[in-house]
Amino acid sequence: MRYTVQIAELKVVNLPDIILCLGLGSCLAVCLYDTVRKSAGVVHALLPSSNGMSSEPGKFVDRAINRLLEDMRNSGSRASDVVTKLVGGANIFHFVNSPTIGERNIESAKRLLTRLGIPIVAEDVGGNYGRSIEFFSTTGEVFVKSGLRMLKVL
Amino acid sequence: MSFKLNHDGLDRLKELFNIGAGNAANTLSGMIGERVMISVPEVHIFKLNECASIFGEIERQMVGIYHDVSGWLKGRMLLLLSVNSSDRLAQLLHFVCLKGGYKENERNNTLKEFSNILVGSYLNTLAEMGNNKSPVIHSVPLLAEDMIGSLLDGVLAKIMEKEDSIIILKTVLSGKSGIFEVFFLFLPDAASMQVLASGIQGS
Numbered sequence: 152m153r154y155t156v157q158i159a160e161l162k163v164v165n166l167p168d169i170i171l172c173l174g175l176g177s178c179l180a181v182c183l184y185d186t187v188r189k190s191a192g193v194v195h196a197l198l199p200s201s202n203g204m205s206s207e208p209g210k211f212v213d214r215a216i217n218r219l220l221e222d223m224r225n226s227g228s229r230a231s232d233v234v235t236k237l238v239g240g241a242n243i244f245h246f247v248n249s250p251t252i253g254e255r256n257i258e259s260a261k262r263l264l265t266r267l268g269i270p271i272v273a274e275d276v277g278g279n280y281g282r283s284i285e286f287f288s289t290t291g292e293v294f295v296k297s298g299l300r301m302l303k304v305l
Numbered sequence: 306m307s308f309k310l311n312h313d314g315l316d317r318l319k320e321l322f323n324i325g326a327g328n329a330a331n332t333l334s335g336m337i338g339e340r341v342m343i344s345v346p347e348v349h350i351f352k353l354n355e356c357a358s359i360f361g362e363i364e365r366q367m368v369g370i371y372h373d374v375s376g377w378l379k380g381r382m383l384l385l386l387s388v389n390s391s392d393r394l395a396q397l398l399h400f401v402c403l404k405g406g407y408k409e410n411e412r413n414n415t416l417k418e419f420s421n422i423l424v425g426s427y428l429n430t431l432a433e434m435g436n437n438k439s440p441v442i443h444s445v446p447l448l449a450e451d452m453i454g455s456l457l458d459g460v461l462a463k464i465m466e467k468e469d470s471i472i473i474l475k476t477v478l479s480g481k482s483g484i485f486e487v488f489f490l491f492l493p494d495a496a497s498m499q500v501l502a503s504g505i506q507g508s
Contacts, residue, residue: 157354158458174363174454177462197353197462206469210353243459244371244447252462281455283364298366298451 156180156195161209163192163222170286175239177253179276180284181216181260182236183269184291185228191288192219198252199259212259220267235264236293236305237274238284245279253277273305315348322346322474325430326489330478332426333487336419337397337480344477352470356461359473360385360488363454368413370420370448371460376441378431380493381460382424388450390485391416397485417446427489460492468495 153169156162158178164170166189172180175195183192194215201211208218220230237260240253250258257276264271275282275295285294295303323346334341349359357363368391372382386394395412398419424443432441449456464471474491 158356158461159353174357174452175458176451176455177459197458198466204467207353210465210469241455241459243449243451243455244369245449246447246459252459279449281451283452 156193156209158195158197159207159210161192161194161215161219161222163190163219163226164288165190165226167289169288171284172238172286173283175282175284176241176243177239177251177256179212179237179239179253179256179260181212181219182238182284182286182293183216183219183223183233184236184286184288185223185232186234186291187232188228189288189291190223190226190228191286191291192223193284193286194219196256199255212256213263216260216263216267220269230267230269234270234272234291235260237261237271237276238282238293238295238305240276241278241280241282243279243281275303275305318474319346319348321431322348322476322491325427326476326478328430329423329427329489333419333423333478336422337394339397339481342479344479346474346476349473349475350470351473353461353465356457356471356473357454359475360453364452366450367453367456368416368448368450369456370416370446372420372424372446373444374428374441374491375444376432377439377497378428378441378493379497380491381463382420382427382443383456383460383488383490383492384420384423385453385456385488385490386416387486390487391450394419394480394485394487397480413448417448420446420448423489427491464492464494 155171170193172195181194196212196215201214209215240257242251282297293305330341330343368386370384374380395415399415428441476489478487
């Protein structure tokens with residue numbers, strides 16, 4: 152099966168399913184992969200931190216990662232087997248405020264993942280262009296597509 | 306969600322948007338010397354995960370032009386055009402020959418100026434109709450060419466920190482025999498929406 156994860160959604164799949172996130176701009180896709188159980192989880196988050204606000208679980212990077220990790224633990228994963236790949240966090244319209252929403256999303260994810268002790272093994276973040284990803288639970292590979300640019304494999 | 310709008314309120318807002326967009330269409334018509342059609346305006350209230358679906362394919366390449374709107378009425382304007390529409394409209398506006406030596410910069414500058422004029426015309430109408438004479442200002446245009454999803458999410462991020470759903474007012478301006486199409490979107494801040502609705506009620 153192929154699942155598409157929309158903004159503010161999150162999803163965990165098992166072998167041999169594939170997860171897609173389409174049209175990432177400033178949004179950040181956090182791809183968690185259990186290298187032992189071969190399960191894959193993705194959040195498609197819009198904003199960096201919830202500041203205690205409750206809303207859709209996938210909207211804020213910090214809450215979304217916690218929730219996704221919880222979902223993966225509930226399905227039998229151990230946190231020590233999980234690695235992360237980050238994609239997105241661009242600044243499409245060249246907004247001038249600094250740091251940009253994209254940068255804040257990346258920063259928020261990195262801070263939390265470091266604290267949780269989950270290694271970030273690859274990333275394709277920042278810049279001024281949109282990205283789409285395909286995340287394969289069979290290998291843990293993330294294919295990153297962006298317009299006319301070369302396909303990248305993380 | 307901090308706004309509540311009944312059906313009458315929504316209809317009034319749609320009507321306001323219609324008049325404003327009609328004026329913008331008139332302005333455009335004057336610029337290119339041709340008739341410009343305008344679609345029935347739509348008001349959508351979306352949850353976050355539904356937003357991208359407003360244009361069907363999330364990955365479709367489009368040109369987006371963005372303005373911040375501030376003053377007593379706050380929100381964001383977004384104009385979206387297909388790449389073909391962008392080229393044709395720039396040609397109509399500027400008599401630029403885009404064939405052969407493709408001048409993307411020139412096209413983009415033309416479109417930015419076009420957006421500036423159109424959005425100004427639209428907002429002026431809205432400001433006057435809203436029973437409030439204080440000005441509504443729009444920022445300089447920002448332009449990008451990318452997937453629809455990528456163009457939208459940065460804009461959504463600016464609005465949705467405190468909201469879980471969003472109001473999108475949408476209409477389509479199109480040229481004779483579909484030579485170009487401009488998606489004309491206004492994303493008002495929730496608070497401004499209330500001000501606007503009560504302003505109309507009072508008038």
